[in-house]
Every structure is written in structure tokens, then in C-alpha cells.
Amino acid sequence: MSKSHDPWQDAMDHAVAVARKSGEMIREVVQNQDQSSLVQTKSSAVDLVTETDQKVERLIIQSVKSKFPSHRFIGEESVSSGEPCILTSDPTWIIDPIDGTTNFVHRYPFVGVCIGFAVNQQVEWGVVYSAIEDKMFTARRGRGAFCNGRPLQVSTQTDVHRSMVATEFGSDRDPQVVDKIFSSLHKVLSLPVHGVRGAGSAALNMCAVARGSVELYYETGVHVWDIAAASVIVTEAGGVLRDTTGGALDLMSRRIVAANNETIATRIIAELEVYSSERDDRAPDCEPE
Numbered sequence: 001m002s003k004s005h006d007p008w009q010d011a012m013d014h015a016v017a018v019a020r021k022s023g024e025m026i027r028e029v030v031q032n033q034d035q036s037s038l039v040q041t042k043s044s045a046v047d048l049v050t051e052t053d054q055k056v057e058r059l060i061i062q063s064v065k066s067k068f069p070s071h072r073f074i075g076e077e078s079v080s081s082g083e084p085c086i087l088t089s090d091p092t093w094i095i096d097p098i099d100g101t102t103n104f105v106h107r108y109p110f111v112g113v114c115i116g117f118a119v120n121q122q123v124e125w126g127v128v129y130s131a132i133e134d135k136m137f138t139a140r141r142g143r144g145a146f147c148n149g150r151p152l153q154v155s156t157q158t159d160v161h162r163s164m165v166a167t168e169f170g171s172d173r174d175p176q177v178v179d180k181i182f183s184s185l186h187k188v189l190s191l192p193v194h195g196v197r198g199a200g201s202a203a204l205n206m207c208a209v210a211r212g213s214v215e216l217y218y219e220t221g222v223h224v225w226d227i228a229a230a231s232v233i234v235t236e237a238g239g240v241l242r243d244t245t246g247g248a249l250d251l252m253s254r255r256i257v258a259a260n261n262e263t264i265a266t267r268i269i270a271e272l273e274v275y276s277s278e279r280d281d282r283a284p285d286c287e288p289e
């Protein structure tokens with residue numbers, strides 16, 4: 001695919017520019033304002049949102065709309081305020097303005113601005129900007145994955161006992177869910193693996209797989225905006241994507257495994273508890289009372 005024939009390159013260039021601008025806004029707030037008293041909660045007492053999440057999402061959507069008026073959007077904060085979360089075959093920007101809001105609020109330095117772009121329900125490119133670290137992760141389908149312009153490659157490790165695994169505790173504190181999280185964690189740790197880490201951002205955990213820092217990342221409860229942009233970064237770096245059931249990844253299913261290769265993916269998936277969160281694309285009319 002030559003650059004001149006890529007219909008989506010302009011959109012990707014725009015995403016890189018607006019992600020950088022968003023990152024500047026985020027850094028400004030982290031350096032100059034205390035967010036701890038300004039947070040609001042969403043789905044649970046520990047699912048946080050700030051004015052900056054909303055401002056950054058508005059900045060991204062407004063700038064894209066003026067340049068690409070026919071494109072659609074799925075944005076974390078727009079969905080939160082009632083917009084639909086349906087991926088059609090139209091060109092769609094999938095946005096998480098701050099992935100790692102809890103980190104942002106606590107000044108823990110891993111927050112990602114995530115912008116993915118799907119056409120015919122396939123992610124064409126993804127941009128994840130780690131704003132505090134100033135690392136721009138990018139990937140275009142078929143053209144490789146990069147961090148600040150340098151190519152990314154997953155780890156070549158196939159021995160699970162020499163692997164490092166990333167996961168998160170999520171925002172659901174239902175005791176049954178917490179039990180399942182700890183059951184999986186117990187089994188994975190006891191394999192044993194070298195270590196378990198979590199950046200506090202689904203997207204940055206996936207970028208850690210892409211750059212070979214961890215062999216695998218798994219989680220249940222993620223949303224499409226957490227994983228869409230980073231999904232193509234993982235595959236273009238040579239990695240694989242799965243559902244925690246072992247089947248193909250479904251962006252709307254709230255479950256993900258991103259791994260360096262099939263061997264590690266299969267071995268870890270065998271240890272994971274499979275459970276479900278409500279799908280992202282559930283029809284609002286079908287919601288239970």
C-alpha cells in the first residue's frame with residue numbers, strides 16, 4: 001500500500017496532531033491543578049470523570065467534525081451522556097480522551113489519549129498518546145507500529161514462566177467480580193510468571209505488549225474506546241488479540257487478551273475466569289429495568 005493511495009492517511013495525521021494538543025492540555029492540568037476535589041463518578045464509586053476528560057473529547061470531536069463532516073464518532077464521554085455506542089460500517093472515530101482518569105486524578109504518570117478509526121468495522125489505524133511520558137504510539141493497518149517514529153516489535157518469548165503479564169483491577173467492586181479477578185490473578189501468578197503489572201490504562205498496557213515490555217495483557221470490563229486504537233498497535237507490532245474465552249476479539253464484548261504470540265496467549269487464557277459485563281453495543285431499548 002503506497003502512502004499516496006491511502007485514503008485514510010489524512011485522518012490519521014489529523015489524529016496525531018489533535019492527540020498531541022490534547023496531551024498538552026492534560027499535562028497543563030496535571031502540572032497546575034489539583035483534580036482530587038473536582039472528580040465525579042460514573043458507573044461506580046471508583047469510575048471517575050473530570051472536566052478535562054469532557055473538554056478533551058469535545059476538542060477532538062469538534063476538530064474532526066470540521067475536517068471530516070461525514071464521519072461518525074464513538075466517544076467515552078459522549079456515550080456516557082446518552083449518545084449511541086454502535087459501530088456501523090461508516091468511517092468511525094473511536095475516542096477515549098483520557099484512558100487512565102484515576103491515574104490522572106492521582107498524578108500517577110500513565111494516561112493515554114486514544115483515537116482509533118474503523119471502517120467496515122475494521123480498525124484501520126490507531127493513535128495512543130502517553131501524555132506525561134510524551135510517547136506517541138501509532139499504527140496503520142499493514143504498515144507497522146511505531147513509538148515516536150521508531151518501529152515496535154512484540155517480545156519473542158514463548159516460555160510462560162519467563163513472561164511478564166499486565167492486568168487491571170477495573171472499576172467494578174461487586175464482590176463476585178472481585179473474586180473472579182483474584183482467582184485469575186492467583187492462577188496466573190502461581191504458574192509462575194516473572195511478574196504482574198498494571199499501568200492503570202488499558203491502552204498503555206496494550207502498548208506495553210506492542211513494545212515487548214510485557215508478554216500479555218488481559219482484562220474483563222474494558223470498553224471499545226479503551227482498546228480500539230491500541231488493538232491495531234498490538235497487531236502491527238506482531239502481536240495477537242483474543243477474547244478471554246480464547247475466541248476472536250470482539251471490540252464490543254468488554255473482554256480482551258493482547259499477547260506477543262499464540263503460545264503465550266493460549267497458556268494464559270487456560271488460567272482465566274470467563275465472565276461477562278454488559279456489551280457496549282447493547283440496544284438501549286432492551287435494557288433490563
Ligand SMILES: Nc1ncnc2c1ncn2[C@@H]1O[C@H](CO)[C@@H](O)[C@H]1OP(=O)(O)O
Binds near residue numbers: 219
Ligand atoms: N478505578 C479504576 N481503576 C482502573 N481502571 C478504571 C477505573 N475506572 C475506570 N477504569 C477504566 O477501565 C479501563 C480498564 O481498566 C481503564 O483503562 C480505565 O479507563 P478510563 O480511565 O478511560 O475510564
Ligand SMILES: [Mg+2]
Binds near residue numbers: 096100202225226
Ligand atoms: Mg479508558
Ligand SMILES: [Mg+2]
Binds near residue numbers: 053096099100101
Ligand atoms: Mg477515559
